[in-house]
Amino acid sequence: MQVSRIRALRGPNLWSRHTAIEAIVSCSPDVHGLSAQHPVEQQLRRIFPEVGPFDGQRPGEAVTLAHALEKVTLGLQAHAGCPVSFSRTTPTEEPGVFQVVIQYTEEAVGRLALKLADQLCQAAIQGLGFDLEGAIAQLHELDEDVRLGPSTGSIVDAAVARGIPIRRLTDGSLVQFGWGAQQRRIQAAETDTTSAIAESIAQDKDLTKSLLHAAGVPVPMGRPAKTVDEAWAIALEVGLPVVVKPQDGNQGKGVSVNITERAAFDNAYATAERYGTVMVEKFLPGHDYRLLVVGNKLVAAARREPPLVVGDGKHTVRQLVDQVNADPRRGDGHSTSLTKIRFDDIAIGRLRAQDLEPESVPAKGRRVILRNNANLSTGGTATDVTDDVHPEVAARVVAAAQMVGVDICGVDVVCESVSRPLEEQNGGIVEVNAAPGLRMHISPSFGKGRDVGNAVIDHMFPDGGNGRVPVIAVTGTNGKTTTVRLTAHLLKAQGLRVGMTNTDGVYVNGRQTDSGDCSGPRSARNVLMHPDVDAAVFETARGGLLREGLAFDRCQVAIVTNLGAGDHLGLNYITTLEDLLVLKRVIVLNVAQSGMAVLNANDPAVVAMARHCPGDVTFFALDANHPVLATHRAQGKRVVYVEDGAIVAQKGKQVFRIPLSEVPLTRQGQIGFQTENVLASVGAAWAVNVHWDAIAQGLATFISDIQGVPGRFNVFDYKGATLIADYGHNPDAIAALVQAVDNMPAKKRVVVISGAGDRRDQDIRDQTQILGKAFDDVLLYQDACQRGREDGEVLGLLREGLQGALRTTHVQDIQGEFNAIDIALARLSPGDLCLILIDQVEEALAYITEKVKASTAS
Secondary structure (H helix, E strand, O other), X not given: OEEEEEEEEOOOOOOOOOOEEEEEEEOOXXXXXXOOOOHHHHHHHHHOHHHOOOOOOOOOOXXXXXXXXXXXXXXXXXXXXXXXXXXXEEEOOOOOEEEEEEEOOOHHHHHHHHHHHHHHHHHHHOOOOOOHHHHHHHHHHHHHHHOOOHHHHHHHHHHHHHOOOEEEOOOOOEEEEOOHHHOEEEEOOEEOOOOHHHHHHHHEHHHHHHHHHHOOOOOOOEEEEOOHHHHXXXXXXXXXOEEEEEOEOOOOOOOEEEEOOHHHHHHHHHHHHOOOOEEEEEOOOOEEEEEEEEOOOEEEEEEEEOOEEEOOOOOOHHHHHHHHHOOOOEEOOXXXXXXXXXXXXXXXXXXXXXXXXXXXXXXXXXEEEOOOOOOHHHOOEEEEOHHHOOHHHHHHHHHHHHHHOOOEEEEEEEEOOOOOOHHHXXXXXXXXXXXXXXXXXXXXXXXXXXXXXXXXXXXXXXXXXXXXXXXXXXXXXXXXXXXXXXXXXXXHHOOOOEEEEEOOEEEEOOEEEEEOOOOOHHHHHHHHHOOOOOEEXXXXXXXXXXXXXXXXXXXXXXXXXXXXXXXXXXXXOEOOHHHHHHHHOHHHHOEEEEEEEEEEOOOHHHHOOHHHOOOEEEEEXXXXXXXXXXXXXXXXXXXXXXXXXXXXXXXXXXXXXXXXXXXXXXXXXXXXXXXXXXXHHHHHHHHOOOOHHHHHHHHHHOOOOOOOOOOOOEEEEEOOEEEEEEOOOOHHHHHHHHHHHOOOOXXXXXXXXXXXOOOXXXXXXHHHHHHOOOOOEEEEEEOOOOOOOOOOHHHHHHHHHOOOOXXXXXXXXXXXXXXXXXXXXXXXXXXXEEEEEXXXXXXXXXXXXXXXXXXXXX
């Protein structure tokens, strides 16, 4: 068995809506037909007894080691604690070669699981053992390391429940919620509206205390010190006991409390000094509380206890700590609800203050404190007291948050009880923490967990917003780029700032931000991350879908222009029109329930996608009486068609008309394929509520030139002859171009064509077979990139297509695209027409433009 071409499908894809790892797996015949009696399966199940049954997708399908690899990869992740359930193994056209797909929740974990599963299967083939426990532990450790912690995770979970799209921007906890101009971002529990000034104030404990005191909020007395002696003097001034802590700190690092004598004070000072300037303040007696403020509201409160153990009269302190740390809720970092108690020098020092050593056996019931502070990050526990907070205490902590200027913060309060006003009990606020930990509120050690993640999302997206901008995805065989550009133009006419991706580049609000073929998910993700995008229109090509899946979880509109006979068939295991249909309908499957699929009623394969759309469907067709369109119209549903020289959009009695004479792209409706592109774009703009006057204005101002739609039926005048430059490169596109030029009178017709070497032989022949019926001169050129073909092979196939041509009388082979253009131009006379099927779009258009300019100048 050999595993190759591993891909991470990071969005909805050909196989499912799940993120998944896809691998190509080759199996030799001796590992086909696995069963309970097969020695490889027997050994595999000895290694991994819980792996579950191996089965094919279809009844009677032979089970191979590829199927076993699929289930082992899924099972390893599941046993490591990953919530995964989807997997699939599909045979390809190549004997013994399979596509294996396994869901993942963290990409790094999914990739490692596949690697370990491969090793396990290889061990089974060789009759060897395998460290299953070690593999699962390795996966679990990696998952703990890379997945979001409980604080960020709770906010992300709340966003997902709200339907807000999320994107993790780093390996850490920087997360984007929403898209474009509607997006928000968090870093852990800190939002993008938390200012650097407010965060700086919160980190400066002395400044925070001064501001709170000025606002009438009770705080303990104290100040920073530069030396240990100065610090001790401050301690004596405010009165023992005191708290010693870093002036700029977090997570309880370097904090020592209830210090009553000089030796302990000096140790505490040394500990705090590691983190910067040391601050001394009066110790407030009572309990340690953390109150969480989100958007000027108190949303949760917890009483925190320092890390401790309770004696049983039998075990040593060290053994008791080990018992507590065995709790599965306790981990080494922040990914679990509780943190393991650290048995370090600080803990030992605290023990000795209680006249105990690590090997002492405390009496039964004795509480042994292992740290002075009660932070969860050092092993403390939390009890929810949200329902007990007195309104005046809530008002004080909200005032503290407002004074510091943070919208989400954890306010540390020390008092006997939060059920009474602070002033009554000499309580006070000791710290205001930006980016507070949330796990003590989500999963307290005792009491009710609070949905603080949802409180954060409510604060970031008030009034039930979901952070989305309209996303329009466009796919098909031909017409994608023109439809994308025109749709974006119609949205712009509405006043929207539009992000657009296509095979020519990435554009945001009219400015090109990237060039080249940008019809894949990476470019789309970049657009959705841009803050100046009110709506997005994406060309969604097959290559990107196969490589990574979609860049979005769902779209508002999916346009499928056509499938025809297909294109690129035979590549990447997409071998039939049915395969292509399944791939292209991915965008239709992922239309929002409130969204719309805009489908070509004249293409049966596209029509078949309608039943898979979760939202509504708009059909479009040139023929107003097309049966599919007529049935849809009779049902009172949306249709767009051509009638009496006008574009008509209709839903029930609601009818809108735009004359084709006011749509220059269609040349009075003479160019059928451009008219179809217009119908699709109108249907999409209608679906996202663009006003009809804006649609009409957009159609009237969209011109088919090299700026508007480069390489898509660009028309030039050359010495009285008509030049048309187009990127058509498959039989359906060629047929559409021939139909268009049939409506353009010419004395002689000349065509310049090459062929893409990665197409099937018959697809290349079919192109010139169509052209041979419509053009007098056919100039064949060979470009620099033959895409795996031998020299002259493509030209030979093009010539084969011209055998028996009904109209062509002159055929010529030429080396190089620009040479072919020069020879074609030399053969033209006034009144002739020349169709140039360009390969290097940008370069060829620039070359033709210069030739046209030179002819005008002469």
